[in-house]
Amino acid sequence: MPQLSVIVPAFNERDNLAPLTAALASTLDGIDYEVVVVDDDSPDGTGALARRLAQDNPRIRVIQRIGRRGLASAVVEGALSTSSPYIAVIDADLQHDERILPAMLAKLRADGLDLVVGSRHTGEGGMGDLSSDRVKLSNAGRRLFHAISHTHISDPMSGYFVLTRGFFDEVAHSLSAIGFKVLVDLLASARRPVRVGEVGYQFRSRAHGDSKLDIVVELEYLELLFDKLTGGWIPPTYFLFGLVGTAGMFFNFVAAALLLRVWGVDFFRAQAIGALLTVALNFFLNNALTFRSARMRGAEIVTGLLLFYVVCSIALLAQLAVASALRQFGVHWAPATLVGIVIGSVWNYTIAAQLVWRGHRRRAT
Template identity: 45%
Template sequence: MSVIQFESHKTSTQAWVAPQLAVIVPSYNERDNVALLYEKVTTALGGIPFEFIVVDDNSPDGTVSVVRELAQQHANVRAIRRIGRRGLSSAVIEGISSTSAPYFAVIDADLQHDEAILPTMLEMAMAGDDIVVGTRYGGEGSVGAGLSKAREAGSRFATLLSGILTGQGLSDPMSGFFLMRRDVFDQIAPSLSDEGFKILLDIIVSADRFHALRGKRLRIGEVPYTFRPRHAGESKMSPIVVVQFLGLIVSKLTRGLLPTSFLLFGLVGGFGVIVHMGTLWLAHERLSLDFVWAQTLATLVAMTFNFVLNNELTYANRKLRGWRYFTGLLTFYAVCSIGALANVSVASWIYAFDGQFYIAGLLGVLMSVVFNYSVTKVFTWR
């Protein structure tokens, strides 16, 4: 077949139609789920023109290869492979930013969300709702067999906390399944956090505040569904996700004054103080090391602890691996050493001026935390 014949054949069989809806699918290690999800979404949406955008965090299981094979067969499938970036919130934001469709839906790749309600969600958005949420807790919705009793209890508690923050009468603000108008998203995109896993909560709070400042009311609709068991693969839920969620709650309560990453960095630093004092006691009191050597050892142990935990928790979306892990550790040592000097200098100056050691010590610690956070964010986890 000649090039001209190929192009003619392609035009006749795959005539382009502008999508009315973009289905955004954040993924990590979901190779056994994405093709089936596409089939189910296609069936559910019927004749509604849509595009299926999988935003993959460089999954080692080859998820993006599966999506690319799908894209060879279906013109409305796209794969975005993210290298050096991780995290559900940032993946969703990147996927939404890549489409020009007037509406978009976010759905998990694991088939736990019921794609059959997508047409109803779209109808509600077209009728005027700014955001339409798939709910497990409202109307006839339920968690079904999709959550264990322990996870359901945790989900309901998180929903309670989220409801206090949003001030909205939502039954499931923690849902990861929602559909909204593109123009509403564009209004608040600059204020959204790319950290963590609960993007809907961030969107609702930001959009509600945006509308309130203009004397408007954010319209949110809900459609109940039954949460299904994961089809294949492993859940991404972990203690890290829980901590990041709590950090997002505090960050939103302070209207972004305290970023989630700064709160987590400070939390890690607090644990680092405990590790430092425990190591100092063990080295000096039990191993009888000279105080200077014991203090030096405790400082190195605490710095290493802080680096490892920050790499896993605070900067999970920029996690350092391979040789970058060790170069990152060295820059972390260097920055924290300078931060320690800043701590002592500031605390000494304040103590000489004020004479109250606890205020001087507290402000010195705060100074070093802010310095270490700001500089390591640029040089260690850039």
């Protein structure tokens, strides 16, 4: 049985795999290890190349997921597929300096820690030539992490770390497995103080392939934090649904105002057009963000949009029914309105998730 399983999440990383596995072979000389490449059916053939490499090197294994995407879930499933007492996670694109891996493992064992992070903010560490915008984003992420967790660690945004099987098993069922920030997920899922250590390294720039980091990844980090803060009781997609709905309210107001005051449309029509446009806007935003794992394309969009209009109308009726029923029981207008809004939005979310975007990603647990 290998002592160390090195999990490598890889999407469209064909040109990086051979250099990475060669670098791992030379740095991990003397350690009994295996490499688990977790590929999400990359169009560039990363999975096929990994299998070819595995033919020559029995230390390499491949998991190819079809119809799935996601860095965090790739890492979690890679770790679950192994049995070694130590698990490392390293990016495929050679940005993480593999030469410190033996030192990270040695520290984990010698100091009896749960987890050792490859850090860009300690000792020899550095951000390399990462753009100043990316550094700012990373710093904002760090601050948010420190707002939800008491673990003292200089680089919670790192994707490079080694942990013990025991610690992984302890938190595995509480992981959200959303987005890119697996380390934040692991640390925030622990129900006790985590024993962490850090080893510094210089972040390298990407040699080949494209970054997968985009605005959705940032939103996913907020989703992850929301999931951790609510203890998994409220679906994180509801949080995005709520954000989209709030943005829609502002849009509705501005659209109605423009129609009424600038284009001289009468009051009732301005309300109706504003509301219809807002539902369409909400549909497209939810399709692109909230329910992106079941995103509709092409002709599906037309039926999806029509269905969403029906669902929203029913939600509106439910909202009105609840608010007026409460009013009849003598409840003050403010709580009656608020309860109506909450019932309407929960109803809207639930039916939209079940009916319009069936099969969107749900929590693993």
